[in-house]
Amino acid sequence: MDFIGGKLLQVVIAVAAFAAVIGIIMLLVDRAPKSIKDKVTVAGFLAPAAILMLVGLVYPAVQTSIFAFTDAKGQGNGVDNFVWMFTQPAALVTLRNTVIWTVLVPLLSTSIGLAYAVFIDKARGERALKALVFMPMAISFVGAGIIWKLVYDYRGPGIEQTGVLNFLRVALGLDPKQFLLDAPENTVFLIIVMVWIQTGFAMVILSAAIKGVPVELVEAARLDGANPWQQFRNVTIPGIRGSLVVVLTTITIATLKVFDIVRTMTAGNYDTSVIANEMYTQAFRAGEPGRGAALALVLFLLVLPIVVYNARVLRKQREIR
């Protein structure tokens, strides 16, 4: 009870302190002389957020960047960590896998999601059909990893199979397969899990976008004699271009950061490691924070252009409206 009481007191004190600081800031802003009131107001309201950003985002980012140029003991070692990353066979496998992930996952999730959204558009039981595909979104990556690990489970030939896929393989007269152990296709089997989760997201956003395409345009196209494929290609796709970009970039960012699926299913063994997993392993298990930080930095640099592109597309869209 003492423990809970102590934590509770901490929460109350923290909240009270926060309230007091905000109160004082507002009081000062309110009392500022007329001549500089606008500037004081802006500063007063931005300062808390700016300070939190500095402490919680900018400072760690700068520190990580500095770490990226140090060795296990915290001594500067130049670009050694980056040399390691781009020369060690194991590290290269990690980079290669990340590339495979970022190419396949957004492409597959988006195209499958789009196709599904188009096919069930205005179909009977559309909501139920949507829910079916959207449901995996509600499962955490770790949960999905565990589910699929059971799906891929392996027992030798002649022994009763416990995994769904191997059960089917044996029923078809094939030998059971070690899905997660055989490189490089095991990466694809992991990717399927991510696609399974992300397709629902792509489908929901794209389905909403398709419904936003003006009916008049579709009508006009049909009257002009366009077949369904031409309608889709020349009316629907341009109409949902913005949403497509958002879906693609969002999934790409999520994929670059993928960690939980790999960690739960193979822990990065059997040549399946990706940058985020290797970053964690190097920093916290192997005691090489410098290498971990270097990987984090590369990951950040990879995500950055996509985020910028995403933001620009969104802004452009807003301008059009």
Add this chain to the structure above:
Amino acid sequence: MKTHNYLSPLAVVGALALTLTACGSTGGGGTSTTSDDCSAYSSYGKHDGKTVSVYSTIVDTEATNLEESWAQFEKCTGITIKYEGSKEFETQIGVRSKAGNAPDVAIFPQPGLLADQAKTGNLKPAPKAVSDLVDKNWSADWKKYGTVNGTFYASPMLANVKGYIWYVPKTFKDKGWQVPKTWDEMMTLTKKIADDKAMKPWCAGFESGEATGWPGTDWIEDVVLRAEGPEVYDQWVTHGIPFNDPKIVNAFNTTGKVLLDPNYVNGGFGDVRSILSTGFAQAGQPVLDGQCAMHHQATFQAANWPAGTKVAPDGDVWAFMAPPVDASKGVAITGGGEMIGAYKDTPEVQAYLTFMASADFANNRVKLGGAISANKGLDANNAGSELDKLSIQLLQDPKTVFRFDGSDLMPGAVGSNSFWKGIVSWVNGTPAQQVADSIEASWPKS
């Protein structure tokens, strides 16, 4: 009244605070097995209302037993021990300590990990009372495992003896198989069982989440100690010889004669590589089902058998120590144990540490079964099973060559990373020499 505008955010914050206060929950609760006699605990003092948080790798039944073994201590001293066990301890302890969120006390399963933490400066040196108790109750070897750069940080807690080979006595008797006395006899027996075709001689499982591979390191360590002797073993774990020394590669190949032979493994699960996808806790099951004859695992395997399995020389399952290569050189065993270190040095933490180093704790815990200790104050008759009794006698016998689990002594980058990963790729088909080379390359330079 424009000036009163700044009050409304305060109201929102106030409401938020009220919501948060409603989220508290109740915890704690007593244990039924405690008695009223507190005389043995008077020396630890009274610390009513104090809490000690303890973090370790120990979960499930073993965790329940652990908590029960200090229940009386809690009751008599008034300290509440908030215990948390996690299989992710090895990585999380570093994360938590770095983040300033360390537990009061951590039970380290590996001296290497303890050393890493001591070197960060977050760990507190052990109080004198603990150091004195360890001098009295443990051999100098054991104290060495809790010492980093000359400072004593952590007392040993429990121990486990590795290298047991589990089998079903009845099957051996029915088939006329003898428990092997030397490594060669064991290989002859293995071949005999395989030729018999009734079952695979061995079953094995190395899957253990992100720690996958560690049961394989136990195999290699057993072989290095038995085939090359304690001197080479010590050089190996301290990097006196490189990891890819021919002697070590040889140990991989000796082990591979069992583990990489599809005729010899993996009873009940499939081919050689199914070792990697079989959880270490389930891996022994086929021994009981008659699908394989032998399973290599430490003492704690006794807790992995289904409830009601009798572990005894005449029971459902029993174990023999992995035999020496040269029987005339006597018994050599590898084993492990936990080290209790603290991130705080408050009086209640010190009282807890002192109790944990005492013979009272060792006897309390061992009585509950499934655990042993190298504490000299431990009465072997308290052992919960015949196996524990055998292990305690082995540990307390001055003639036994005992060495701590090698991967636990190596730096974290090797012992809890590249060695595990090396075992995984070795079982998955990479040649021993290549595996040893890559582990050697990962050894921290300094």
